[in-house]
Amino acid sequence: MIRFLEQATFGPSDALLTHVQRIGLEAYLDEQFAAPVSTYPGLLQMPASTSDGCPTGSPATCVRDNYSMFPLQVQFFRNALGGEDQLRQRVALALHEILVISGVKIQQPSEVAPYLNMLAEDAFGNYRQLLADLTLNPGMGHYLDMVNNDAPVPTSATSPNENYAREVLQLFSIGVNQLNPDGTVVVDSSGNPVPTYVQDTIEDLAHVFTGWTYAPYPGLAPLRHNPANFLSPMVLYRNGAGLDTNHDKGTKSLLSYPGDVWATIPANEDGNVELAQALDNIFEHPNVGPFIGRQLIQHLVTSNPSAAYVARVAAAFDNNGGGVRGDMKAVVRAVLMDPEARGDVKTDPAYGHLREPLLFITGVLRAFHATTDGELAAQATAMGQELFNPPTVFSYYPHDYLIPGTAVQGPEFGILSSSAAEARLNFLNSLTTTGIRTADGGTAVDLTALVPFAGAPTALAGKLNEMLLHGTMSAAMTAAVTTAVTAVPATNPLLRVQTAVYLVAGSSQYQVQR
Amino acid sequence: MRTRRQFLRDAGCGLGTAAILSAFDRFSRLDAAVMPDAATDYRALVCIFLFGGNDANNMVIPYDDYASYAKVRGTALNIPKASLLQVNAPSQKAAFGLHPSLAELQTLYNGGHLAVLANVGTLAAPISRAQYQAGAPVPNSLFSHADQQNQWQSSVPRTDDVRANTGWGGRLADVTSSLNSVSFPMVVSVAGVPLFTTGITARPLVPGSGLAGFSTSAVSQARYAALRSILKADGSAGLVGAANTITSTAIDDVAALNTALTQASAFTTAFPGTSLGGQLKKIAQVIASRAALKINRQIFFVSLGGFDTHTDQINTHVTLYRQVSQAMSAFYAATVELGVAADVTSFTLSDFGRTFLPDSGGGTDHAWGSHHVVMGGSVKGGDFYGTFPNLALNGPDDASNEGRWIPSTSVDQYGATLAQWYGVAQSDLATVFPYLSQFGTNHLGFLP
Numbered sequence: 001m002i003r004f005l006e007q008a009t010f011g012p013s014d015a016l017l018t019h020v021q022r023i024g025l026e027a028y029l030d031e032q033f034a035a036p037v038s039t040y041p042g043l044l045q046m047p048a049s050t051s052d053g054c055p056t057g058s059p060a061t062c063v064r065d066n067y068s069m070f071p072l073q074v075q076f077f078r079n080a081l082g083g084e085d086q087l088r089q090r091v092a093l094a095l096h097e098i099l100v101i102s103g104v105k106i107q108q109p110s111e112v113a114p115y116l117n118m119l120a121e122d123a124f125g126n127y128r129q130l131l132a133d134l135t136l137n138p139g140m141g142h143y144l145d146m147v148n149n150d151a152p153v154p155t156s157a158t159s160p161n162e163n164y165a166r167e168v169l170q171l172f173s174i175g176v177n178q179l180n181p182d183g184t185v186v187v188d189s190s191g192n193p194v195p196t197y198v199q200d201t202i203e204d205l206a207h208v209f210t211g212w213t214y215a216p217y218p219g220l221a222p223l224r225h226n227p228a229n230f231l232s233p234m235v236l237y238r239n240g241a242g243l244d245t246n247h248d249k250g251t252k253s254l255l256s257y258p259g260d261v262w263a264t265i266p267a268n269e270d271g272n273v274e275l276a277q278a279l280d281n282i283f284e285h286p287n288v289g290p291f292i293g294r295q296l297i298q299h300l301v302t303s304n305p306s307a308a309y310v311a312r313v314a315a316a317f318d319n320n321g322g323g324v325r326g327d328m329k330a331v332v333r334a335v336l337m338d339p340e341a342r343g344d345v346k347t348d349p350a351y352g353h354l355r356e357p358l359l360f361i362t363g364v365l366r367a368f369h370a371t372t373d374g375e376l377a378a379q380a381t382a383m384g385q386e387l388f389n390p391p392t393v394f395s396y397y398p399h400d401y402l403i404p405g406t407a408v409q410g411p412e413f414g415i416l417s418s419s420a421a422e423a424r425l426n427f428l429n430s431l432t433t434t435g436i437r438t439a440d441g442g443t444a445v446d447l448t449a450l451v452p453f454a455g456a457p458t459a460l461a462g463k464l465n466e467m468l469l470h471g472t473m474s475a476a477m478t479a480a481v482t483t484a485v486t487a488v489p490a491t492n493p494l495l496r497v498q499t500a501v502y503l504v505a506g507s508s509q510y511q512v513q514r
Numbered sequence: 515m516r517t518r519r520q521f522l523r524d525a526g527c528g529l530g531t532a533a534i535l536s537a538f539d540r541f542s543r544l545d546a547a548v549m550p551d552a553a554t555d556y557r558a559l560v561c562i563f564l565f566g567g568n569d570a571n572n573m574v575i576p577y578d579d580y581a582s583y584a585k586v587r588g589t590a591l592n593i594p595k596a597s598l599l600q601v602n603a604p605s606q607k608a609a610f611g612l613h614p615s616l617a618e619l620q621t622l623y624n625g626g627h628l629a630v631l632a633n634v635g636t637l638a639a640p641i642s643r644a645q646y647q648a649g650a651p652v653p654n655s656l657f658s659h660a661d662q663q664n665q666w667q668s669s670v671p672r673t674d675d676v677r678a679n680t681g682w683g684g685r686l687a688d689v690t691s692s693l694n695s696v697s698f699p700m701v702v703s704v705a706g707v708p709l710f711t712t713g714i715t716a717r718p719l720v721p722g723s724g725l726a727g728f729s730t731s732a733v734s735q736a737r738y739a740a741l742r743s744i745l746k747a748d749g750s751a752g753l754v755g756a757a758n759t760i761t762s763t764a765i766d767d768v769a770a771l772n773t774a775l776t777q778a779s780a781f782t783t784a785f786p787g788t789s790l791g792g793q794l795k796k797i798a799q800v801i802a803s804r805a806a807l808k809i810n811r812q813i814f815f816v817s818l819g820g821f822d823t824h825t826d827q828i829n830t831h832v833t834l835y836r837q838v839s840q841a842m843s844a845f846y847a848a849t850v851e852l853g854v855a856a857d858v859t860s861f862t863l864s865d866f867g868r869t870f871l872p873d874s875g876g877g878t879d880h881a882w883g884s885h886h887v888v889m890g891g892s893v894k895g896g897d898f899y900g901t902f903p904n905l906a907l908n909g910p911d912d913a914s915n916e917g918r919w920i921p922s923t924s925v926d927q928y929g930a931t932l933a934q935w936y937g938v939a940q941s942d943l944a945t946v947f948p949y950l951s952q953f954g955t956n957h958l959g960f961l962p
Contacts, residue, residue, distance in 0.1 A: 104819070145824045150874040157589050158872045159916055162879040163824040166657075176655045191674045192654065199657060199914060210874075303753065349752020384706065391819050392565065394660050402679050403756045404712040410753055417707050418764030419722030425741075425761070429727035476747040480740040487736030499737050502727075507744045508757035 002470035006513050007300045008032070008336055009086035011363035012467075016086075025337065032087035033329055037120050038079040040072055043110035045230060069103040069388040072112060074374035076387060080362045081372060085120075091332055092120040093358070094299035096388075097396060098292065099134055099172050101143040103389040111230040112388060115139040127292065127317070127326035128283045134172065135279065136233040138214055140164070144393065147234055148225045151210040151248035160248065165205035167393050169197055174255070174287035181314050182307035183290040196287060197255060204252035208278045211247030211271045213237050236271045247271035254281045283326065289317030293331060295399050301341045303409045304350040309340040345472060352514035354412035356396070357383035359513070360424060364431065364505050367467055368445035375438045382423040384415035425506045432498040447497045454493030457485035457500075464504040472514065477507060552695035553810040559936055560797060560814045560860035561683060561710060562790070562842070563667075566822030567659065569868035569878050570885035571905075571917075572831055573616070574630055577609040582905040586917065590872040591827060603630070603898035610898070615835035618843030619887065623896055627846060627855075628889045629960045632900040633911070634928050635866065635883035635921030636665040638672070639952045646913050646920060657880040657918075659822070662865045667710035669926050669947050677948050682929050683813050684713030689942035691716070693811045699767055700809075702800055704793045705817035710863075717760075718815065719767045721796060771800070771807070778803035783848040790818045790841035798848040801858065811937065821864060825875035838862075842889055855891030859961065861932060862886045863925075870917025871907055882913055883921035886928070888960050892935065899923075899960045926950040927958055935961040 004025055005012035020028045046053035046066045054062035064070045079089050096119055106112055115137050122130040134140055141147030146164040150156075170176055177193040178186040186194045215232035216222045224237050224246050237246045252265040252274075261284050262277040269277075282288075293313035297305045313334045320330035335341065346352065355363060357380040365372065377387045390396045397414030430436055435444035453460040461481040465473035473481075481503050488496045504510060572593055575583050580595045587593070598611025599620040610630075612620050622628035638651040646652065653671035655661035665671050670678040677685075687700040694700060699719040701711045711718035728734045745762045749755050779802045785795040793816040801812070818838065823830050842860065849855040867884030883903065889895075900923040903911040913920050926947040933946055934957060943950060950956055 145875055145877070148875060152874075157586070158874050159869070159879070161824055161873045161875050161877065163822075166880065170658060176658055176661065187674070193673060195655070202657075349749075349755065352753055354753060354757060392659065392822065398660060403753075404680070404684075404707075404717060405714065406756070408752060408756070410756060413753075413756060413760075415706060416757065416760055417703070417718070417720035417722075418760065418768055419720040421757075421761040421764045422722050422725050422768060426723075426726040433727070474748050477744050480743040480747065484736045484740035488733050495733070499733075503737065503740055503744060506741065507747075508754045508761065509748060511757050512753040514754075 002467075003514070004336070004342070006363065007341060009090060009366075010080040010359065011366035013366045013369075025342075029087070029333055029336070032085065033124050035085040035088065037117075038083035038085050038089055039120070040075050040079075040113040040116045042231075043071065043108070043113055045110050045228075046108055048107070048228075066110075067108055069109055069112065070377070072109045072116065073377035073387045076358075077362070077372060077374040077376045080358075081365055081370065081374075087332070088120055088123050090300070091123040091296075091328075092116070094296055095119045095123060095130075097299065097390070098295050098399075099130075099140075100390055100393045100395050101137075101139050102392070104391060105143055106139055108230075111139050111142070111228075114230060122328075124329050124332070126324070127288065127328060127331075128279065130328070131168075131173065131279050131283055132276075133233070135164075135168065135209075135275070136212070138228075138230045138232070138234050141212065141214070141234045142228070142230075144168075146209045146212055148213050149206070149210050150224070151207070151246050159203070160206040160210050162202050162206040164209055166202050169202070169205070169255075169282065171393060173282045173291065174285045175291045179287045179290045180307075181286065181290055181311050183294045183305075183310035183314065184307055196285070201254065205254060205278060207248040207250060208252055208254075208265065208274055211236050211244050213246075236275075244271040247274070252278075254278060255285055257285055259286075260284065286318075288326075289314030293317050293335070296331065296335050298353060298399060298409075298411055300335055301338075301353070302351050303353040303411055304348075306340060309338055312338055346514055350408045352512050354410055354416065355511055355513050356412045357385040357415075357420075357424070358387060360511065361427070363513075364428070365443065365445065368447060368501070369449070370443055370445045371441075372436075372443035373438055373440040375440060376436065376443060379423075379427050379436065382420070383427070384417060384420035384423075424511065425502075428502050428506050432501050445501075447494065447501060450497040450501070451493045454485075454496040455490060457482040457496070460485055460496065460500050461504070464500055468504055468510050472509065473504070474509070477504075477509065551692050553693040553937065556804055556810055556854060556857045557936055558801060558812040558814060558854075558858045559683070559686075559932055560794075560816065560845070560858060562838075562860060562862045563663075563705070563708070563710070563815065563817040564821045564838070564862055564864040565663070565817055565819040567662075567865035567868055567880055568821040568862075568884060569823055569827060569831070570864075571868065571870050571878070572827070573613050573835065574632070574885045575611045575613070576902070576905070577611040579608065579905075580611075586870050586905065586907060587872065590876060591878070593828075602896075603902075604896075606632075606898050606902055608902075610902075613831060613835050615832050616839045618839040619889075622843060622846060622889060626895040627891060627893060628887055628895045629893050630898045631886045631888060631923065631928060631958065631960065632898050632902040633867075633883040633919050633921055634886055634900060634923040634925065635919075636662060636671055637921055637924040637926075637953070638949070640924075640954075641920060643910055643912065643920060656882060657866065659865050659880070664709055666863045666865065666925055667708060669929055669949065671949065675948070679709075680713050681708070681710035682933075682946055683710040683815065684716040684718075685946045686713075686929075686933050686936065686938060687716035687813055688713035689945055690811055690936065690938055693937055694809055696808050698770060698807055698809055700811055701813045701815070702771075702797070703815035704796050705815055708815060708817070711813075711815050717763065719764075719771065721771055721800070722764070722768050724768050724772050725765055771803070774803040774806035775799060777806040779805075779852060781848050781851045783844055783851050785844045785848070786837070786840045788837045788841060790816065790837050791844060793817075794841050794845040795848075798845060798852070801849070801854060802852055813936075823868070824873065824877040824879065827877045842887075846889055849891070857891070859888065859890035859892060859932060859935060861888045861928075867919055869914075870905060870912075870919070871915075879916070881916075881918035883911075883919035888932075890961075892961055894960055894962070897960075899958050923958065924949075924953050927953050927956060930956045931958040931961055 144164040145161045214226040214229040262281040316330045316334035320327035401414035403410040597614040636653040669682040701718040703718040785791040868878035903919040
């Protein structure tokens with residue numbers, strides 16, 4: 001039950017554990033699918049120049065609150081720590097890390113909030129709808145340059161921008177290599193992986209994505225390149241006669257695969273029609289289920305799923321049981337209810353996944369009744385994960401990262417540097433003693449519920465074993481914790497608790513969610 | 515050799531006794547294990563990775579033959595000829611222009627401390643345009659960021675080759691480990707744990723502030739002992755074991771480095787307050803503590819992102835190139851001040867070059883071969899190495915019709931030249947660069 005909540009939420013709490021024990025896992029999933037969506041605030045679009053948006057005399061926090069991801073980071077932690085829609089927010093985080101946009105390029109939080117709300121809204125919808133919403137999201141349009149992508153004309157010295165065309169295939173849907181339904185790579189007779197597309201495919205798809213611009217503001221005449229508007233989906237530019245004159249009208253060769261749809265797009269189509277056809281061409285590719293499904297498993301359950309597990313999740317993507325492809329509820333249910341996610345204690349050393357810094361922080365805070373102002377992003381940054389500012393569209397860490405010297409995948413190890421590893425321990429040190437201090441109140445845990453156990457060090461270790469490790473603490477670790485706690489005078493029970501929490505939450509057995 | 519007491523006194527304040535003891539144990543273990551073939555001099559390589567794929571077409575521009583540049587770049591993505599920083603390339607018998615934001619690099623070039631390597635890239639084997647079009651072997655997943663970053667860092671163009679799972683910096687550290695008499699990590703990164711930095715055994719150290727919250731009290735020491743024991747408790751296998759190893763090693767090595775840093779030679783060279791400036795300053799500080807670390811060979815990794823210029827490249831390049839130029843120049847000055855200018859060689863890597871044909875939006879798309887720079891007191895600078903590409907779209911060096919240059923020099927040759935200066939044995943070259951024998955020379959000549 002604890003393991004399920006670690007996979008499906010931002011960490012078990014006493015109350016949630018009691019609730020799910022009462023209603024059961026299936027009913028909890030249904031409840032979560034129906035729970036109201038926690039949202040990110042609608043923020044004001046500011047002038048592009050910070051000196052215009054935050055002129056002399058503005059509050060000291062003006063730039064932070066309007067030109068950095070700060071308000072969204074705060075809301076993330078509030079939603080994760082207190083939101084009722086835990087599963088939706090957890091899946092939305094996974095989707096953000098697969099379908100990336102980043103404040104590294106996007107200037108204002110107001111420009112990212114609609115994207116985050118869209119991910120949460122679509123998390124339990126259909127992946128085809130998610131692809132469409134993602135493609136026309138103006139934050140994505142700006143991030144990967146589909147917005148204002150011009151059709152070439154005979155005299156032009158430029159070609160259509162290939163950025164979105166490449167990454168929608170490589171990262172958001174099918175990946176670079178053909179996959180078997182179980183997620184393994186198809187190879188040719190000389191051992192080379194078989195590519196899903198060639199450079200010409202990218203160039204043709206880049207032509208499909210021409211002609212789109214920001215939604216016009218009410219009352220303004222539409223232009224080929226409208227002024228930036230991040231609140232509404234992008235639109236196809238149409239001239240006064242209703243013609244999409246900035247859309248390329250040539251034929252296009254898209255993805256070719258058994259049972260393909262719209263592998264060839266005829267000439268002279270409307271840009272809107274063509275976009276739908278191209279997204280169908282991508283969505284129906286057999287790679288999508290294993291490619292996206294495997295990554296969702298990695299985010300929620302384990303870094304090294306068996307091929308059979310991937311195949312079961314991909315099958316749920318292909319058909320939800322009612323003949324529908326891309327039903328995210330069916331996919332999420334398949335990920336979480338699979339025998340490989342459920343069942344007895346897992347003994348395979350490659351099972352589970354290193355908690356990414358965000359999940360490490362939320363897990364500890366939810367376990368120990370934290371009060372917080374939500375200002376925790378700096379803690380995650382010190383651990384190598386700068387929330388909503390992933391360095392590139394390839395996210396915070398590579399989903400296929402191999403732990404050096406092994407054949408074991410551990411995506412989150414891609415940011416576990418020596419500095420980051422110590423930052424995890426130092427976070428616990430602050431949290432269990434002074435708390436995390438900020439000007440707005442900071443974050444503190446309440447360890448008083450554990451004080452009654454402090455008189456008996458083995459009982460204290462046992463309680464933390466139950467809360468954090470669902471009973472998997474090794475004998476050696478129990479002995480080490482007990483020794484360290486016993487060294488603290490019994491007259492200082494809180495220090496005993498602080499010592500034990502630091503050691504158990506800092507252990508690799510906790511850092512790796514199993 | 516200092517006594518244990520002197521060490522503890524010298525180690526300064528700020529560290530808990532536990533960490534100091536740990537650092538001391540590490541040094542004493544190292545002293546006991548002096549290698550017979552350890553080097554007596556000092557040499558370091560500094561990899562500067564430009565993430566995103568640098569469009570070197572606007573970094574190094576033909577001056578004499580500016581027309582071939584202007585023909586394609588002349589309208590949408592133009593660097594005016596008058597603004598170019600002119601440099602002579604004797605090997606090409608021509609003048610070129612550096613991007614106007616690279617003033618410091620021009621000075622280094624003219625001073626003979628910086629060289630340009632033209633049109634280098636990932637290759638499975640040398641290949642012509644005709645061979646490319648006929649389907650001859652090329653690296654897996656050309657034009658993909660992740661794959662090409664990995665290939666630049668591993669020097670292995672095939673994903674089914676297990677050697678692609680390690681970096682050439684890491685493998686170089688593996689085969690040259692005996693040049694150091696200490697087991698302190700040869701590879702130090704201030705930009706995460708990229709593939710470049712990991713070998714079969716080599717692992718990068720990423721500097722940090724160290725472990726917080728421990729004092730000399732018995733209670734604190736008991737907690738420290740328990741932490742160390744827990745981090746060993748459940749073996750070294752799998753995910754838990756990997757986290758154990760990384761965390762345990764971090765506690766030891768960061769403490770050792772921070773102790774050494776307190777004994778580093780001071781330097782006064784000012785670094786710009788930029789990302790790359792800060793990273794290279796940190797590297798300079800580590801180099802300044804080499805005597806305290808008793809280390810003779812080091813490989814460093816720093817990086818700068820933002821080079822994926824699909825749009826607005828003109829403005830973006832101004833900021834990025836200024837940052838690169840000023841930070842590299844400051845770093846070179848610091849090595850001069852520390853007396854190690856001839857012992858430190860810095861070099862750039864990047865995902866790939868970019869299309870010579872501009873795209874919609876004032877940017878460029880993913881391409882292949884690109885130009886790079888090498889800097890240091892031992893570099894035979896003031897010249898170009900390799901072959902500058904023919905800048906014609908659909909021309910002899912274009913893999914497409916948009917100006918994706920087919921590399922004329924391979925990453926393997928580039929790395930092997932650096933590695934030989936660093937001190938790799940000839941017999942180990944093939945371990946570090948498994949595909950090197952596919953290519954003509956294994957030494958490009960920009961270093962002795």
